Amino acid sequence: MNIQESDILNLIITNTYTNQRKLAEVSGHSLGIVNRSIRQLIIEGYLDESIHPTEKAISNIQESTPRRAVILAAGFGMRMVPINTETPKGLLEVHGEPLIERQVKQLHEAGIHEIYVVVGFMKEQYEYLIDDYGVELIVNADYASKNNLHSLYLAREHLANAYIIPCDIWCDCNPFQKHELYSWYMVSDLVDNDSSVRVNRKLELTTVSHSSGGNSMIGISYLLKKDADIIRERLIRFDADPRYYNKFWEETLYEKGKMMIPAKVAHASDIVEINTFEQLRELDSHSNHLQSEILEIAAAALHTEPDNISNITVLKKGMTNRSFLFDCNSTKHIMRIPGEGTDQLINRREEAQVYQVIKDKGLCDDIEYINPENGYKLTRFLENARVCDPDNPDDLAKCMKKLRQFHEMKLKVDHHFDVFKQIEFYESLWNGRSSIYRDYQKTKEHVFSLQSYIEKYKEAEVLTHIDAVPDNFLFATDADGNEDIRLIDWEYAGMQDPHLDIAMFCIYSLYNREQVDRLISLYFPEGCPDTTRIKIYCYIAAAGLLWSNWCEYKRHLGVDFGEYSLRQYRYAKEYYRIVQKEEI
Structure with a gap:
């Protein structure tokens, strides 16, 4: 047939x-x-x-009768800011009903009661589904570092005669049936420039370039056993390959320029994928989840109403925070929301004091609101801005000049940033777990032995940024073409030897020694004393261990920074050895 x-x-x-x-x-x-x-x-x-x-x-x-379903609900839902700080996207309500509950009810109507839900972010909020709907939860502990290909891999034994369903889909009419005769992948009749597939006359899904546009990919699929067996084998193979960590499960469907299963085309008005706050507002303007505390805070700070906030888009998720960009009264703004576990890492009252001290000094972005209790921060968006390129000599010279000018202001706050105390503080957050590095204790002893050299040649303490890394130097150009450099993200700032900032820039940029020496020379155009250079090497070793410990803490929260974490630990070991040789 x-x-x-x-x-x-x-x-x-x-x-x-x-x-x-x-x-x-x-x-x-x-x-x-x-x-x-x-x-x-x-x-x-x-x-x-x-x-x-x-x-x-x-x-x-x-x-070929459908027997089960797998609902993919592990993801963070990056584009759902600010809602995703309070609710996982599968539990967003449309017309008073959570998305995932509607899906489960529609599956029950089709006679399907064997339902697996792969959860990760805010997994505890899905627990009630076990009792209320008889579903089984599968926990994806790697949701923060891997995409939904890994989620489906975890459910790979349940794919025969199964529906695969993204949790963020709202279906007006029930898309599930008591009978299916072939495998399919659902797309919309809507043209989408971001889609990678297009339906041809044979109802095949052929691959297209992103620029040419295709059928919007809804993501609901049905797999017969014969096709599920192929997908299962590919999931096992792909999941073991780091190149697929950030891939969608649909990668397993492609072969020879098309998907291995045909299309099922749905009307765009019948099935809606809810990826953003704006899409939810368009589908249900009265949804409870549109009443966001974060948007109310932003609106109050800007002396307007939440309804005047529009064009909400996510910015790149940072290592500590996540932020979103929005329009309000013809101006763009950025709202920062602290990330997982940052309440233990950062003193928001101290951060607020720093911003009070540097206000109106041309050092940072324009702060419109900051809450010293929860860390929410609102800033005016800098148009035509870019970050420093750590491989561009001209950028580096300008950044080091700006950094030294800031240090020479000799600003003061009430708190101190102690690198060695912070190393032990992050270690304490491991809750009794041992380090993932077998020689950690030896490395720590070596790094701590450098304190005496640092103290001997330490500069007088001033307000120091601590996180003065390339991504935190913004190059902004005004309408007249004038360039200005601003330093952003002052969360860790405190009183310290200002030369620690040079070390932080180096290790974040993953510089080798030659590049480190070049940066030091740019900060000290008059020449850097050998003792100061060696002291900066000491700071590199200490800062490497500091951020390695920070990465270990975040790893326990399910956030893995991959190579960055490993390289920081290497800095701790290698620059200890460099200091030993230089001192001799």
């Missing part, structure tokens, strides 16, 4: 046959296709002359 014949047979089995014209209307196929399909089904023995299903047809449909 081809797809059209399967559709017609399915309709005849599930609905009492009336006439071909009605079949054409319901199926969406032309009357000519319906007539040809019926003739072929009779020839192949699926229908008798009275157009009734035969035993062969009934056996075929029983073999």
Whole structure:
């Protein structure tokens, strides 16, 4: 049977046959296709002359009947800011009903009760589904570092005759059926420039370039056992390959320029993917989740109403925070929301004091609101801004000049940043766990032995940024073409030897020693004393261990920084050895 014949047979089995014209209307196929399909089904023995299903047809449909479903709900939902700070996207309410509950109810209507939900971010909020709906939860502990290919890998034993469903889909009409005769992948009749597939006349999903546009990919799929077996093998293979950590499960469907299963085309008005705050507002302007405390705070700070906030888009998730960009009264603003676990890492009252001290000194971005209790911060967006390129000599010279000018202001606050105390503080957050590095204690002893050298050649303490890394230097150009450099993200700032900032810039940039020496020379155009240079090497070793310990803490929270974490630990070991050689 081809797809059209399967559709017609399915309709005849599930609905009492009336006439071909009605079949054409319901199926969406032309009357000519319906007539040809019926003739072929009779020839192949699926229908008798009275157009009734035969035993062969009934056996075929029983073999391919849907038996289970996998709902993918582990993701953070990056584009759902600010809602995703309070609710996982599968529990967003549309017309008073959580998305995932609607999906489960629709599956039950189709006779499917074996339902697996892969959870990760805010997994505890899905626990009630076990009792209320009889689902089984599968926990994806790596949701922060891997995409949903890994989620489906965790559910790989449940893919035969199964629906695969993203949790952020709202379906007006039930997309699930008691009977399916073939595997399919659902797309919309809406053209989407970001889609990588397009439906051809044979209902195949052929790959296209992103610039040419294709059918919007909804993501709901149905897999028969024969196709599920292939997908399972690919999931096992791909999941073991780091190149696929950030890939969607759909990667397993592609072969020779098209998907291995045909398209099922839905009307764009019937099925909606909710990826952003704006899409939720468009679908249900009265949704409870539009009443965001964060938006109310932003609106109050800007002396407006939440409804005047529009064009909300996520900015790149930082290592400590996540932020979103929005328009309000013809101006763009950025709202910062502290990330997971930052309440233990950063003293927000101290951060607020820093911003009070540097205000109006041309050092930082324009702060419009900061809450010293929870760390929410609102800033005016700098148009035409870019970050420092750590491989651009001209950028580096300008950044080091700006950094030294800041240090020479000799600003003061009430708190101190102690690198060595912070190393032990981050270690204490491991809750008794041992380091993932086998020689950690030896490395720590070596790094701590450098304190005496640092103290001997330490500069007088001034307000120091601590996180003065390339991404925190913003180059902004005004309408007249004038360039200005601002330092952002002052969360860790405190009283310290200002030369620590040079070390931080180096290790974040993953510089080798030659690059480190070049940066030191840019900060000290008059020449850097050997003792100061060695002291900066000491700071590199200490800062490397500091951020390595920080990465270990974040790793326990499910956030893995990969190579960055490993390289920081290497700085601790390698620059200890460099200092030993230089001192001799």
